[in-house]
Amino acid sequence: MPSRFVQPRYETWSNSSLLFWLFLLGILGLAGCDQHDNEASPATAPLSFETPDHYLSYPNHQYSLSAGTYEIVVTPTANADAHSYRVIATQTNGQQSTYSGTWNGSETPTQLSDYPHHSLVVEQPGGVDISVDAPLEVKLYLLKNKMPVATASGKSLSLPASQISSQAYAEAYYRAIDPDIERTTLADWKRKNGFYEGEDAHVVFRDTKDLGYGRNMHMRKLARGGYAIFVENYVVKELPVENTVYSVMNLDAAIQTSPEHHIGTNAIEFSPLDANDPASPFITRMFTFSAAEDDSRAVRLTQANLDGRGMKYLPQNCLVCHGGTLLPLDKDGKFPTLSLYSIKPNLLDTDSFEFSTLPGYTLTDMEPGIKMINQAVQAIYQTLGAMDPVTPAKWSETFALAVAAGSYPANVDTYNADFIPDGWKQTGTRPEGVEKLYTTVIKPHCFGCHSLRGTQAGESVKEPGSDFSHANAINFNSYEQFISFNDLIIDYVYQRGWMPLSLRNYESFWRHPQGAPALLASFLDGFSQFDSDGKVLLPGLPLAKPGADRTVTSPVSLDARASLFAKAYQWRVISAPQGSTYTLSSKTTVAPVFSADTDGAYQLGLTVTNARGSSAEALLTLTLDSSIKPPAALTFVEDIRPILGSATQTLCSNCHQKDTLYPGIPVRWDDGNSTLYQDIRARVDFNDPENSLLLRKPTRKNHGGGIQIDPTSISGKSRYNTLLNWIREGAVCGNDPAFCPH
Helix, strand or coil: CCCCCCCCCCCCCCHHHHHHHHHHHHHHCCCCECCCCCCCCHHHCCCCCCCCCCCCCCCCCCECECCEEEEEEEEECCCCCCEEEEEEEEECCCCEEEEEEEECCCCCCCCHHHCCCEEEEECCCECEEEEEECCCCEEEEEEECCEEEEEEECCEEEECCECCCCHHHHHHHHHHHCCCCCCCEHHHHHHHCCHHHCCCEEEEEEECCCCCCEEEEEEEECCCCCEEEEEEEECCCCCCCCCCCCCCHHHHHHHHCCHHHEEEEEEEEEEECCCCCCCCCEEEEEEEECCCCCHHHCEECCEECCCCCCCEECCHHHHCCCCCCCCCCCCCCCCCHHHHHCCCCCCCCHHHEECECCCCCCHHHHHHHHHHHHHHHHHHHHHHHCCCCCCCCCCCCHHHHHHHHHHCCCCCCCCCCCCCCHHHCCCCCCCCCHHHHHHHHHHHHCHHHHCCCCCCCCCCCCCCCCCCCCCCHHHCCCHHHHHCCHHHHHHHHHHCCCCCCCHHHHHHHHCCCCCHHHHHHCCCCCCCCECCCCCECCCCCCECCCCCCEEECCCEECCCCCCECCCEEEEEEEECCCCCCEEECCCCCCCCEEEECCCEEEEEEEEEEECCEECCCEEEEEEECCCCCCHHHCCHHHHHHHHHCCCCCCCCCCCCCCCCCCCCCCCCCCCCCCCHHHHHHCCCCCCCHHHCHHHHCCCCHHHCCCCCCCCCCHHHHHHHHHHHHHHHCCCCCCCCCCCCCC
């Protein structure tokens, strides 16, 4: 279904035309708003290569395939005469490969190795569509390191680039939240939730931080329990004025409910998971509908362009800001329960809204409705907090509730913009200025999303001698929890430009680099993103990332794909064991092959460049050891499962098990988990292996379980090395049918 969410268009106008249109807009009533600093939209011109563009996207794209070499095998489903066949493989980057093969007409072999194997080189993580032209029925196999990673009974096999951003994922989500197909249009949704019978709150404002829209919002308490909220979004996108797509005129369009500027409607429903069982757990359902002349024609969308940066599949572009944990579909194709339970509504942050000066639409006029909606959100948080503690990934609502209560104290109708939660108040143990850090950075740019993340599991485990727990640190409940992500903050905010995760918020954060960005940088150990004048640099600088030091066998494929904003690559061998002979297949490609004839440590350097200059040289030490198991031979069954937990070891499964001491732990690593491999595979990042949760969690304190794999120790280094090499080689499962889906 085509989306009515479109990228804004801009034109160049003369000053006289500009004045005429501004005058005309005043006549038509698009006036009367408080004037604030209008947000300029980077979408007005093509983005440069050095411009971050990772908004409303989950950090781990959940690529179907890692880079590397695969093999395609086609087998007939029964004995057949000699026949030829043709295979076409199209990767998601557009690269297409064609293969031909022949069956010899003998009895069907029992081993895949007896059939022709066709090599498929995947140059960057993503997906592939494979089709077969053959005169009989076939079975398709996609192999990695001689192990199946995907199979299909039929003449086609399709693996999406992203397992959490696809048509199938969006459709599975809607099936999960609307199993009886009762909400396919906005009219259906309103009827289901009783809006044609009345509403409890109605507010109009411009959201200056999130999407920049004029928003006309309506809320209703549901007779069956829970709440429903829908918001019409307005963008004045065809004005003859540069940088006004996200201006105050969107607010007037929302007040007037101007059809030509209505770009779509979002809806949130908090209601029982099972419509026939009011006692079933409550979940937050999210819908996006197209713009249309009437509600019955406003259809449910599976993708939308919410910020002018291109179409994205739902629900990813909503869930990323609503506490969602996006995991691939279950093995039966259903939307994962863990992801379903993770979604929550946001509190309305009055500080980030713009209000009209027109009577009936001022802040004073809107505040009672905003308070009523926020009270509904608080009630939702309380309901989620009352869930059974053993519910997987049960959210910890305490921090969000404390901020909600502090922002609108009991019996007070006005918003308290000066509220500071206890975890961010100045104390003798916290650095000077921590409250300013909260009001300038955390509250406007981080709280809305991060307060909805994390789980309750392990919160009772405190740091020795303090009230601080590393568990659930992701919700930024306190300064200590926030700063425990010191290195990741530098990486995500200043190097990658991933955070803040919405474009308008990102623009607001970076509008004055020596304001909020500089203040945050002053609290970060090891921060060095300064120019020659000592000013904080904007993201977009090239950063070489050759991966972590590791022990491997020769030959080994080097990998600079995780490098940031890299247009050109330069490798060199800095040192090698005396008397060794080595080769580097290329010095200027992203993934050259390194070979050597002698065991020992080889140090390599990588430099990357773009229009802003060259990166510092990043060093990589490869230790060649011909006695270890070749990385390409590693499998989950034989090598990874024993590290994380099995019948003989309990490194991770000691806590990550059904009968854990920490109720609500989000994932189980014990053998009783029938989806053990899929759960671990979902915590692997093929584009940036070192950034995989499978590696980050056990090597850092702030996952709640302490450091379980210490890469500085001999045993920890060995375990980390095995996990990293396995990920880099495609995270192959193996041949055990108890764990492996293929």
